[in-house]
Amino acid sequence: MDEFATPLLSVREVNKQFGNGCDHCRVLTPDSLMKNFCPVCRTVYSCQNISFDLYPGEVLGIVGESGSGKSTLMRCLYFDQEVTSGEAYIRTYQDGSKNVFEESAQQKRYIRNHVLGKVYQNPLLGLRMNFSAIGNIAEKLIAAGSRHVGAMEERGMALLEHVNIPTYRMKEAPKNFSGGMQQRVQIAKALSNNPPILLLDEVTTGLDLSVQASVLDLIKQLQRELNISIIIVSHDLGVIRMLADRTMVMLDGKVVEQGLTDQILEDPQHPYTQQLVHSLV
Incomplete structure (x- = not known):
């Protein structure tokens, strides 16, 4: 079987709701919700029956306006939040036989540290701002079981050089860095254990255009060199056009096109x- 024809990640029928639901909204019909919100019990249906596959070496873009559920989906995939229901299988974890959402907290930590890397929109969520840049990478390596200080330092320096952080600033804390540099440190940290899957959540939002371009160029270059599979979430179709092989469009918690x-x-x-495409033209 061609390994590139077999999904690396398969996600099936993922639902995430905030609230218990009520008789009015529990059977979801077009009339029961205002967008993805129940006006009666105030439950928010952030993700509704989301299914997709991610293939080896592929970049999958997820696009949608604020509140469409795309960042919630990313938080669920990285176990920052628990899904309400649904399944996800990763081919490099237990041969793709286990629904990772049902694994123990310990196994989820293992998956986060070995199989997934994530770069957050807000660097405060992905970095310890008072640690050194190289210390942030060491933290991820230690979480995955590394204990050799020299090897970790070597790996950290190689990664930071790779993302264009100058050697003389490696011992400096990210709180002193610009937004673009903070994102580059996050990328280096996320890649430290060679994860097969990288999750990027609105990584260029809030950056100057020239900085955005350099971060996107870096992601493109790393993806080519490492042949890593990437899910990138953005509300900016320009970003998606530059990076994504396939695209999934979300609106009000649902996939409306892919x-x-x-x-x-x-x-x-x-x-x-x-409407999205015409606003880009």
Whole structure:
């Protein structure tokens, strides 16, 4: 079987709701919710029956407006939040036989430290601002079982050089760095254990345009060199156009369209995607 024809990550019917639901919204119909919100019991249905596959070496873009559920989906995939229901299988973990959402807290920690890397929109969530840049990488390596100080220092320096952090600043704390440099340290930290899957959540939001471009170039270069699979979330179709092979469009907690990025940008089918694409032109 061609390994590139087999998904690296398979996600099936993921639901995430905030609130218990009520008789009005429990059977979801177009009339029961205002967008993804129940006006009766105030439950928010952030993700509704989300299913997709991610293939080896592929970049999957997830695009949608604020509140569409894309960042909630990323938090669920990285176990920052628990799903309400759903399944996810990772081929490099237990041969893809275990629903990772049902694994123990200890096993989820193992998956976070060995199989997944994540770069957050807000560097405060991904970095310890008072640790040195190289100390942040060492923290991730220690969590994955590394104990050899020399080897960790060597790995940390190589990664920081790779993301263009000058050697003389490696012992400096990220709180002294610019936003773009903080994101580059986060990328280095996320890649420290060679995870097969990298999750990028709005990584360029709030950065100056020139800095955005250099961070995106870096991601593109790393993806090519490491042949890593990436899920990138953005509300900016320009980012998705530059990086993603395939794109999934989310609106009000649901996937409204998915397909090859070129196809979606050139011939969008759903009215919301059409609106997004026309706003880019």
